[in-house]
Amino acid sequence: MIEQVFTASVFAAALRLATPYMFASIGEMFGQRSGVLNLGVDGIMLMGAFFAHYVALMTGSAVLGVGAALLVGALLGLATAFVSVTLKAEQGISGIGMYLFGLGMSELLFQRLVGTPRSVEGFSAIYIPLLSDIQFLGIGEIFFRHNILVYVAFALVPISAYIINRTPFGLMIRAVGQNPQAADAMGINVARVRYMTVILGSMLAGLAGAALSVALLKVFQQNLTSGLGFIAVALVYFGRWRPVGIMIGALLFSFVNALQLQISAIGLNIPSEFAVMAPYVITIIALVFASRQTEKPDALTKPFERGE
């Protein structure tokens, strides 16, 4: 039974299913490192997912779909930044507003423009030459036969770590998130940095939606994400605001998802509710430990007021 459950295809599926978590969560990390909690990720994902799917359906091009998702993500990010940074609204609550807006709007557009769920061709798997043929431990199947977005998501881990830790922009982000007063005194435009991180994060959230609707599931339906975006927010805490930690958390969730699919596919009669519940419980426990760490940006959720 164990061999039936833990197959190479389950591990491969886990890597694939990790992509939306990773895009959304790494994007959210940029915002949080600069001090903004964007809780509307799930709504932005849904809008990205819809537009990617719709454009791919109309033009036949998944690449154009991804472009549309990035664009709609940027626009909603701009709105989020305006509410959180310029109007200084309570970020936890305004994020729920953005979530409800995205949830309702994506469904409204879907019902008006598409109607019934239709699948798109989307991205197909790219077999990496030679590497995808490795039989040993199923390495070829697990790591090297995925669609383009999976490779991009995992490449994003070192790239985003490099941006945050080794570039001037990353330094500005960290300064603004740790001590906006000092950053301001040094001549950094706090609001501008926060606008940039929130917009960047929201574009990645849009991309996460696209990963669902044109690469993984290749369909769109009402509430396609079913709360995945909220988990992405928690994964930032889970991963202690670091890309590698986020990746580990994303793999935990995606592995449980993949196992659950496999268990129902081979018809095992195990109550799946506890398996589904487990990552949430683990995340809560991780939050308890994360909160005691010093990695958390000091200015998270605090709007910046000059001369405080």
Added chain:
Amino acid sequence: MPRPHVRAWFDRLFDLLPPVTSLGAALAVASILLIVMNANVGEAYLALAAGAFGTENATAETLVKAIPVLFIAIGICVAFRASVINIGGEGQMIAGAVAGVTIAIAFGGRLPPLLVIVLSLLAGFAAGAVYGGIAGFLKAYFNVNEILSTIMLNQVAVQMMNFLLNGPLLDPTEVGTNHIPKTARILNELQLPRLTIGWFDGVEVFARTRLHYGLILAILLAVVVYVLLWHTPIGYRIRAVGFNDRASRYAGINVRRQVVLAMCLAGGCAGLAGVVQVLGLQYRLQTDGSPAGFTANAGFNGIVAALFGGLNPFGAIPASIFFGGLLVGAQNMQRDIGVPASLITAVNGIIVIFAVSSQVFVQRRRQRRRNIEINPPTTASSPEAAAATRKAQA
């Protein structure tokens, strides 16, 4: 300087800012969307209004929808007043419903019906309070962000309910079939009575509708919570912590305890929403397995209603009826002129965003006013001097 009563009047005007701006923005966005969809705006709003309040039955359905939203909204008022952002209404409502229905099924027929109803309501309140209290405890003692923990707990509650309804609590008559996850039906004697209002000339309003006594319970709860928040030391402490937790600590208030208490109360109210939905309307606990299968998003709509009602339990009453009307009216709009009901979800989002954004302006005005009272503007005639006093105050 304006005379005091004029100023008080201005204050009241400013308090109306969040609901007025959010409603205006919602109307504007909804109208734009309707125009883009080639729908007749006037017709759409007429269909919405007619669906919500057009007939006796429509009004009753609106009130029925408003009941769980109101219970949740009352709890949200307590939590948000303590600056605790409770997004866990969904999970707490489920916890309350599970506890309440378990009591109702276990003791139904063995104890006097009224006693079972009371026990069931208490169990629902207690379960919701414990479930909310977990998030409050984690925030107070482990500094865990309550927004994230309540969202996680919502998912845990949904899975727990699905497990119980497919197994231990499954309706015995459904065992072995390709069943819908639901509990057994509660006894007739445990069902909350239908609510009819006697009018003059012996005319009865809301006879033969689904409106039930949950509405009365919710309004009573609003009164209790209002008194608690504004006329007892407990409420004073909760609001003080929400207003300024550092100052409250210096004043000798146990801040952590207030945070846990606020979450327990909010959870308890949400738990009552769950029991009342079972005892008053569905007569069993039933779900389609999806996250909103039982709650119908009341946990989120309650937040919208609480904000719209100015975080005041009495304000939450009309606000909840308004949102109940939107939900019911939207169905009619979809049937009559083909505008998807999901428009209302999007509009709710707009309302939340504008309500919190404009709330900031109200608070900033109060802050300015307080500064003026401490430091009359005569001492700060030039901008430089004003800046200096501001710096000195900070």
